[in-house]
Amino acid sequence: MKISVCIPCYNVENYIGECLESLLNQTLKEIEIICVDDCSTDRTLAILTRYAKCHNNIKVYRNLFNSKLIQTRKVALSHAFGNYIMFVDSDDILERNACEIAYNAIVKNNSDIVEFNCKQIDINGKEINEDKSYCNLIEGKLAGDAIFENFKNNKIGQMLWNKIYKSDIIKSAYLQISFSRLYYKEDVFLTSIIYNNIKSYYGIPDKLYKYRLHSGQSRASNITLEQFKDRCKCADIISDMIKCFYSQSDLTLLQLQMIKSKMNNWLKNSNLEELLKHKGEDGFDDYLTVFINAWINNELYDRLQYINNEDIKDIYYTQLRLVLECLHTIYEQCGSEVIKDNQAAQNLCNRFSACKKYNIDSIVKNINNDIDWRS
Known part of the structure; x- marks a missing residue:
């Protein structure tokens, strides 16, 4: 055949x-x-x-x-x-x-x-x-x-x-x-x-x-809370995939770039403003926590101190900047208590508060000025 x-x-x-x-x-x-x-x-x-x-x-x-x-x-x-x-x-x-x-x-x-x-x-x-x-x-x-x-x-x-x-x-x-x-x-x-x-x-x-092309398919549509839940599950799955990819010693720089690019595009296109319209609905905070934790992945940044290749470091820092920007957007849009209580998010900001690459320190400063972290 x-x-x-x-x-x-x-x-x-x-x-x-x-x-x-x-x-x-x-x-x-x-x-x-x-x-x-x-x-x-x-x-x-x-x-x-x-x-x-x-x-x-x-x-x-x-x-x-x-x-x-x-x-x-x-x-x-x-x-x-x-x-x-x-x-x-x-x-x-x-x-x-x-x-x-x-x-x-x-x-x-x-x-x-x-x-x-x-x-x-x-x-x-x-x-x-x-x-x-x-x-x-x-x-x-x-x-x-x-x-x-x-x-x-x-x-x-x-x-x-x-x-x-x-x-x-x-x-x-x-x-x-x-x-x-x-x-x-x-x-x-x-x-x-x-x-x-x-x-x-x-x-x-x-x-x-x-x-x-079905009716309305070409237009951006409203995202339901159930669809938000699905996106959070997706983020969790992809997070696990990325951890697996990053742990492979034979992964090439080009493959890392590809994974980083696809991950970042997904996050950019997740329509955060639309998702955050569901604040206050039952289950929203739980879904948001999954979303945040999936994309922070602090253990990925633990490897930075052992990486000498500047190109690979660049991949991490580019991702980090995007994650921090999205974290700030989440807080600006809904002021969610979830952010204040998220220890992983707070640890990430503390860890990179002095990082000047890609002006990450400025983004962290803006986040820390806005968010009254809880201990």
């Missing part, structure tokens, strides 16, 4: 048929279509079952309980026998020649991964801004350190679905994931792991994927 196309499915009765038709009509016929239903409550499973009865290259599996995206993709991969893997979201569509073009590109260039461009469509399948490209990619070949550098700088994509992968590469990456669900920005951290495993990348400009 040349390609296994993995489709996680949940409550997509209005779109899954169109998605499957786009795969059944591919010019490349040596593909298998693996659908995993994540306990849908609508007619999704019935539609999948009907298609599977009519087409022997469609395989349908169902999770025993709602397991979310990461675990559902893992299940799909466990049933995939193709030499190459593609992911398609169940409400999206592939161009008729997508599999053939992607397959030819990855075989011809002997790459671990090939990235292609995409179009956006509305809920009715009509293309939006036809002349615009929506995916960051670099045309041609990248190898070695250049892959990490361009990923770090967001010059190549962070989505799983606009790519074709060597099967062993993507399966190896998923084996490194110790958790079954990530509550926010799954693709960013999965692609971080994937790019850490590949030696060659190839980008092509062809718009092979049609990404469905």
